[in-house]
Amino acid sequence: MEEKKTAHQLLADSIKFVLVGTTHPGNIGASARAIKTMGLSKLFLVNPKDFPNDVAFYRAKAAKDVLEQAEIHPDLFSATKDCELIIGTSARNRKIPWPLVSPREASQEIVQALQQGVNKVAVVFGREDRGLTNEELGMCNLHVHIPTNEEYSSLNLSQAVQILSYETRLAMLEHYDLVEKPEWDVELADNEQTERLITHLDELMQEVNFYDTQNPRKLLTRVRRFFKRARIDKMEANIFRGLFSAVQKNLRK
């Protein structure tokens, strides 16, 4: 429980998403919603063209609190002064290559940094049309590139925010072993039960002369493979057994 609290607090408190020079307020609102669905809360806006704006609040839906608390800064340096790890989104093709990672690697870098005592991390997103300037990219420790379609790489800003916040949440949940495993409501049938089910079905098939008992092999193997592969659970097996019995009772009348 303590660990869980820590993971969720790190997501909410230690990681800021910084949008630089955003033109469309709708993208700011959609980004606020995107990060909140992933448990993040800190949105920083560097020199937004049109904010505050009703469109941003409309698109944020129930993430209006993220927008209300968003810090507005005149430049990237001012927005990231307290950050010890800065990751900038990049479309690549820079003259001098910078350390470049995938979104998944970036999120692992973030988790690792926070484990090693880093207090503040920034993930930085550029303008809709031109991304980050070379000067802004030069302020980053790492660049992250989303592996888009080479023929159409124009990802919407809030979609890029969604992918990076999703990967960050996932890496954090994985690190704290908080990934929920789906539960099945019924135990799987054990081998004895499964074998009895198959035998019962075989009995029924013979009762209706469904196959040539002189040459049954392939059919029975396929039936067997189906139930084994499907990993039938105890209740499903009981349903089939009950059905077979009811059918047999009616046949024998």
Added chain:
Amino acid sequence: MEEKKTAHQLLADSIKFVLVGTTHPGNIGASARAIKTMGLSKLFLVNPKDFPNDVAFYRAKAAKDVLEQAEIHPDLFSATKDCELIIGTSARNRKIPWPLVSPREASQEIVQALQQGVNKVAVVFGREDRGLTNEELGMCNLHVHIPTNEEYSSLNLSQAVQILSYETRLAMLEHYDLVEKPEWDVELADNEQTERLITHLDELMQEVNFYDTQNPRKLLTRVRRFFKRARIDKMEANIFRGLFSAVQKNLRK
């Protein structure tokens, strides 16, 4: 090259994203753009409330071709008749649990199925407000749940589409070993070069009496650790060596 073509063709041809009962045409357009950035092309619309609509085409940006080719169907069965694997997005909490996977597991299931000869896969997204009905979810082989913030799980439809298409692209690129590794433009310095750099810096530090030569240990270790950790490249090492020499020349004047 042949392998590459296959991976990209599978993404474009074998996987359809199906939006059921979408209310807002903007979400349809944003979804078209989302899947195209990830190399997918097949969008199916089941009973959309308001389509075709200019808003959808506006939000699709350069993915208008995806919208123009979108198939419209009256119900989910009609849209998925030819599919051998159907994955439905779900908010969980169903009375009878269905096989439930994460987006990452879902994408691996898709790749595996295509490798095993499956021709058509559908990933199905429900209505903005109510998701998929129990009947629609019952038509799926697997359910996928995006691990959202428990306190605010309301992911926008096109954002869910972006995450699933991103994971699908990634799984496909990984399977075909097409994940691009970033290239560095210069070779890393070898051990001899790095050691000479450290020695040179030490020489310079002594020349300006920067430390007590009787007790230098910690300082030198920290300098050494920095250059080793940074994994300096050949050109960077040359720049520092050149600078140290220039400084020494000036000092000795």
